[in-house]
Amino acid sequence: MEIDVEALKRDWTGFTFDTAEFEALTADLVGFATACGETAKRYTDPSDPDFQAVPNYPSRYVGRRVLPDNFPRLGGGYGFDAGKCVTPIAPIRAGDKITARSQIHDVYTKTGRSGTMLFIVHRMEFSNQRGEPVSVVDWRMVQQDRGAQ
Amino acid sequence: MSLTFDDVDFGAELPPIAPDVTLANVRRFTTASGMTFARFHDHEQARKEGLPGAIVPGIMSQGILVALIHRWAPGAVVRKIDTIFRAPILVDSHPVARGVVTDKNDETRTLEIDLTIQNEAKETRVVGTATVELP
């Protein structure tokens, strides 16, 4: 399957295609941190005066749509998670109402052990209920051209 | 006493950790993170998807690496963490997470840390870097 990367970039990058809202629940913050082996009390103990989500916590959030409507599905599905880059800006506290805005930041192709792959860099920008930015997560989704394998 | 920027040399190695990726703990993670896909918490379902067994979610791997940093330097502030999920880590396996300081910026008082998670065969399954500020 021929992939026109330049057309994908032109047509799909640089605009917000989804907005979603989440609440940072205490139990989830603690569960996420402790399952990862976190020991610092500000992440595991809700009674700590600086209790907050671990820095990569926003990477768990998925919007109402993973991709824009009608975005091509090479291989038929959304693809798999090839990596995440998280830039924490401010702490996320228990009870915060988080808004996430999603856009396609970049698209490129390469070949690897899994064959020909389309990399989609999905960027989510998170802000809290005061409109303050709290994090940016770049998620590298990979779709595979199963027909070319 | 928490580690400070001046305590750390270029090339310093973080104490490695053997993270808990048992099915029970991964299930705790998927519950907390809302990741309901069966491939993360059901070996049988994962095999039906063509995987050798249930796999550890990528973001849990990333969280393990963040925990590695905080165990070494409880006062560390992670300014950025960037991880590449090269290959799955299997649930109920015995991986090891490691880190080493590969840049020290005196102006910003930040470190860059190379991060890896290797499986029992010493294959690197997760690789990445973190930018960390120390007091």
Place this chain on the structure above:
Amino acid sequence: MILDLHNHSIKSDDGRAKVENYCQWIKKRELGLDGFVLTEHRQFDAESDYRKLEDEYGILILKASEVETDYGHVLVFGVNDDLRAAYDFTRIDLPLELVIRETERCGGVAVPCHPGRPRVGMCAHFEAKGPVEGVRVIETLNGGSRGEEDAAALALAEARGYRGIGGSDAHIVSQIARCVTRFPNEIRDGDGLVAALRAGDFEALSWK
């Protein structure tokens, strides 16, 4: 002279290493490496100038590329303007035959890398499609190899009389110098490296 012939910097999409940090790491760890080559994915980094770092650290820093072909990935040494015009480094489906022929014509050397790796290594494609003429050197030791991948590369080299190089395929600083290549004589620049590779007198080493 010992060189690591396969490494990526932040110029590669999946590279996270800054070149100065590679230099610092080599010196701090006293790795015994005389130099390294940056083989960025699907591009040649013409802009970066590492001569100041070379002088500061006493390490040879050369630039090359890793391109993607119908037979897997290939390291291209001796990149010049003629070669950059000969084929599109950004494509992921370059014909291997074209890459070998044109690289040779323009004065460089094309070296299939990690040939034992599934899909992006030459071995699997040789089995399916038959060999391609003109290959003389392959990467028999790769720092990122899993399982029997290097063994497959070594077997291919033996079977077809290819010479073998070693390269770390480092994407982060601490991965450099996992696999290297030893040359009997000093190499001072890219032309010297190409001449040495063409001469065939070198040895791949694993420092894992």
